[in-house]
Amino acid sequence: MKIALNWLKNYINITQSPEELSETLTNTGLEVEGMEEIETVPGGLKGLVIGEVKTCEKHPNADKLKITTVDIGEHEPVQIVCGAPNVAAGQKVVVATVNSTLYPNPDEPFKIKKSKIRGEVSMGMICAEDEIGMGASHDGIMVLDTDKPNGTPAAEYFNIESDIVYEIGLTPNRADAMGHIGAARDIKAVTGEAVKFPSILDFKVDNQDLPITVEVENKEACPRYSGLSISGIKVAPSPDWLQNTLKSIGLQPINNVVDVTNYVMHELGQPLHAFNADKISGNTIKVKNLAEGSKFITLDEKERKLSAKDLMICDGDSNPLCIAGVFGGIDSGVKDDTTKVFLESAYFSADSVRKTSQHHQLKTDASFRYERGTDPNITVYALKRAALLIQEVAGGQISSEIQDEYPVAIPNREVMMKYKNIDRLIGKKLEQDEIHTILNRLDIETTDKIETGFKAIVPPYRVDVTREADVIEEIIRIYGFNNIALPETLSSSYMASFPEVDPVKMRKEAGLLLTANGFQEIMTNSLTKPGFSEQLDGFNSKENVEILNKLSEDLGVMRQDLMFTALDVLAYNINRRQTDLKFYEFGKVYKKINSKYKEEMRLGIYLTGKNEAENWIRKNESVKFHDLYSAVLKIFDKFNAESIENEEFHNDCFDYGLKLKIKQNVVAELGKLSKKALKLSGLKQDVFYANVNWEALLKMVNVNIQFEPVSKFPEVKRDLSLVIDDNVSYDEIKKISLKQAQYLISNIDVFDVYQGDKIEKGKKAYALSFTLQDKTKTLTDKIIDKTMDKLMKAFENEIGAVIRK
Known part of the structure; x- marks a missing residue:
């Protein structure tokens, strides 16, 4: 949603700077996502002045150029070379002075410099209307009919204005703020300045020449429907003030009648619709549902099949004119030859409009507001306001009494409040007078005041305020979250759930990750040959955990490393022509150190053979160390392990390898196994092996995931x-x-x-x-x-x- 500062000033006195106002709006919950200065003409005509051509003579060195002297309000006239065919002495013209900038193409501005043209000095430029953004003509220079003194800024002559436009990230619950009056209400709550609603005292019914009856059949979907007739209007382009106001918030002017309905919608947050009264047969408006599958052509010239749940605005013959609260029809809208209109200002059910908008995939400014909830008590005021503006810009007479179908008035909500709950949820004890002042400024009346609490009377336009907690939220957003100091000690009225490292869950996640990357899980016997630890210098055979009642020498000790049993599995598969293998295993390793037994959980990862099966589209490559390294890092990343350091090593088991450390603790060793290690299982092809200390890794896991916003600035x-x-x-x-x-x-x-x-x-x-x-x-x-x-x-x-x- 866009809010224009100059437009906003019509409704409330603003003494803050644009930057301070931006902060105020954001603090009240209307988050300003962007702030932009806009001008009705690019550049704002800065450096352009009204001048008078004093002399005009033919250029001595060019047939189509003329040398002029122009009085621009300085001590001496300036010389300007001009190529326009219509330039002549005595004319009042627009002059771009030296160092000013023109924007004939907004993407390609150019700066006016002192120059020489065919040998003659030129101190500026006499402008055509397209060169300054005031039209499209380039047939000649602009000749002004004015008695303003020479040197008058062109911006003053053309009434050029600049404005500040705020882009508000409106949350769905703030339906009350969908307009400039809504933003003014929040500013009032903070500053205490009064909101000035536009006067409608001049509204009067001129005649009864165009009475149109309103019949509401579906009162649940349309609790209130207001309307009136205006005759004798003249449809034409809107005046500059109205066009410029709409353009400031990104709306394209259409015609004076439609522009007024858009203006009032963005002013009050109340959508309106103008019907061509000549298209309303029987001088009757019916608000009803049509049969399932009925056809209707909308303003975008698309034929749509209606649902039986779509609320429609129809004429006396039940011909559809408009999808209620969403989109008008192609035949009933205001055209250039329209002279009579019926103006609608209604309160439609948010649920009804939301379902219809979703069904037809139509999102409009009107549906955006109705879907979130509008004010049922403002329909007649908005109707009178729009009618007066239409008379101002398009003429005409009010030709009927206001039709207002409102059988059951929507009441204010009553919410019982307790001071102790306000203090508890805010985290600070506020003065009772301050609480009542804030709520009263928000149009929430406080009554039945007693020592422990009071009653809050909430108007219907605050659709999001229904409970005590909602009212407290209103108090705190106006009082200011920044004004609540953090206590020295923190406490909570509930027990938060603290993330824990679950070894079973982590093992499952790591296994799924490896499986997804082409690995297969193996499970091997914990018993192995004593020869592994005896023949490899990296192990001490005295640390073997021996089996007292061993079944055989090949199963005589507990393994000191997962590699001992996994190598036999690799050899078994390779001997059966399965040479491309990716395995992983979770298992325990065992040692006896100083008569004490020790067991640890490890993760072993093994790669050998080709990276993937041979095929026609990819090169058949053998696995490399970096394939193993990548698999290990993916597990570390999965568990948010940070600050990983690498240290090269080699020993009796590895030709080369890396130790991965976190906080100086070795968490994994990985590399290419040596021929000596492979020989123990009769393996002849390269094997890459990673030995991950699973228990050490779990201690380094960071279960608290941190997020940061995506940078707005490019890489x-x-x-x-x-x-x-x-x-x-x-x-x-x-x-x-x-x-x-x-x-x-x-x-x-x-x-x-x-x-x-x-x-x-x-x-x-x-x-x-x-x-x-x-x-x-x-x-x-x-x-x-x-x-x-x-x-x-x-x-x-x-x-x-x-x-x-």
């Missing part, structure tokens, strides 16, 4: 190509990068690595992509270039990188 990507020593890791590069500009770097990617005969031996080339983003503003080229320079110098100084350019 920028820059690439760098580095030649570095072979022993420099990506982790070192990442640390150097973040040290230089952590607040700007949102992501770093390596998109190419090269080692070969084209670069020096012992070197490698990294192609890096940096994603830069400032969450507070748009990055400029200057900041981006400065950041990349810092990175390049850091790489050169700290790791001896050569930057490839």
Whole structure:
């Protein structure tokens, strides 16, 4: 919803600056999502003045140009070269002075400069109407009929206005604020300034020449229907003030009658509709439902099949004229030749309009308001207000009494209030007088005051205020959430649920994640051969947990590592031509240390063979270390494990590998298994293995998920190509990068690595992509270039990188 500041000032005295008013509106619940200064003419004609052509002579060096001297209210006339065919001495013209800007095309403004045209100095420009946005003609310069003094700002002559427009993120419960009067009510509640409703004292019925009867058949869907007739109108474009007012909030003017209904709707929040009275047969309006499947052509020229639940506005012959509260019909609307109208101002059921709007997939300004709830007590006031404005801009006479079908008045709501509940929910004890002042300013009357509480009388237009808690919410939003100080100690009247680490649930989620990425779960025996720990230096055979009544030597000890039993499973499958394997296993490992037994839960992940089955569309590639590394990181990301550090290692079991640490604790070891380890199970193809300390990982899990808003400002990507020593890791590069500009770097990617005969031996080339983003503003080229320079110098100084350019 858009609110224009100048329009708003018609209803309440505003002493705050536009920025302060924005904060006030937001604090009361009308969140300002944007604030924009708009002008009826681009640029506001700044730097343009009224001038008088004193002399006009032919240019000596150009047949179609003339040299003029123009009095623009300065000490001496200025010389301007002009190519318009109609320029002549004695004319009053619009002059764009030096350093002013014109907007003939809003996307391509141009600045007026002192210049030489065919050898003659030109100190400005005499303007045509299209050059200043006052029309489309470019046949010649504008010649004004005015006695205003030379030098008068053109903006003053053309009544050019600027305005501040607020974009309000209106929540569905604030139906009362769907108009400028609604916003004024909230400002009144904060400042105490009175809301000034437009006067309707001049309303009077001129004659009874066009009586139209109203019959409401479905009173549940239409509790109140008001209307009147106006004859002798002249449909034409609206006057400038009305067109400019509507344009300020993004509405396109149509004609003076329709524009008035839109104006009043955005003023009061009450939709209205004007019917061509000549299309109302029998001089009767019927508010009713039609048969299922009835056809109706709406203003957008689409034929629609009606539901039996759609409320319709019909004429005396039950011909449909309008879908009530949603959209008008193509035949009954106001046209250029319309001279008589019937003006509707109704209160329709929010449920009825919502269902009809959804059924036909029609969302209009009227349905937007009716769906949320309008004020049943304002229909007649809005009718009189619109009728007076139509008479002002289109002429005509009020030709009927007001028809007001309102059989059962909608009462105010009575809500019993207790001071102790107000204090408890607000978290602060407010003075009783302040409570009553706030509510009274919100049009909520307070009666039956006693020591413990009072009765709040809520008007029907506050559709969201139905309970004691709702009234308290009204008090706190006007008093100000920011005025409630945080206590030194916090307490709660209920027990909050605190997220816990559930090992069973976490194991299930990790398994599902791995399965979704092509892995299969295996379950192996905890008993294994003593030879594994005896032949691999990374294990101590003295720490074996031996079985006293062993069935065989092959099952004589408890495994110290999941790898011991999983390698046999890999060998079993490979020996049966199943060479492409992705396995994972949850299981326990066992050790005896100083006569004490220890068991731990581990997660083992295994990769061997090809990455995926051979097919015609993808290259058949073997699994790599990074496929394993990616699988482990996905699990860490799943559980929000943070600040992961890498440390290279190798031992008797691994040809190479990484230790992953969190807070200096080793949480996983992963890498390529050595030939010595593979030989124990007779394996000859490469196997990549990750040993995740599951219990240690669960201690590092962050169950509190944090969210942050998506940045409004764009990302920028820059690439760098580095030649570095072979022993420099990506982790070192990442640390150097973040040290230089952590607040700007949102992501770093390596998109190419090269080692070969084209670069020096012992070197490698990294192609890096940096994603830069400032969450507070748009990055400029200057900041981006400065950041990349810092990175390049850091790489050169700290790791001896050569930057490839």
